[in-house]
Amino acid sequence: MRQEVFTHILDKLRDNSKRIDELYTLGIDLINFSDDSNEVINILLEVYYGKEGADWISWYLWEHDLKGDKYQATDKDGNPICYDDRSLWEEVERCRLENKAEYELPIPITDEERTKMLNMIAKGM
DSSP: OOOOHHHHHHHHHHHHHHHHHHHHHHOOHHHHHHHHHHHHHHHHHHHHHHHHHHHHHHEEEEEETTSSOOOOOEOSSSSSSSSSSSHHHHHHHHHHHHHHOOOOOOOOOOHHHHHHHHHHTTTTT
């Protein structure tokens, strides 16, 4: 994927997340309406870039600290990676080329398993 297309996708994902967060602040919760489309996007990213590449994208978009140390991730040799859109693109393209695994659909949990998990969370276990 060309870098400018990749950056455009990142921008659209960030814009969508910002709008959903702004609506939530106003008391409008759209998470149930956006979950399916987010799952499709995540599956497509994992199919294309592999699990490692999709994990880097997710980390970059939702977890890394933009206000903190610019170089929060490094490769095995200690070189900074995934510190801006371009370096993220370079890393996930490397993941794409190295990925040989076929995507596997996750095994869904049953309603009983889900209830048990939620009860454990509610009890602080």
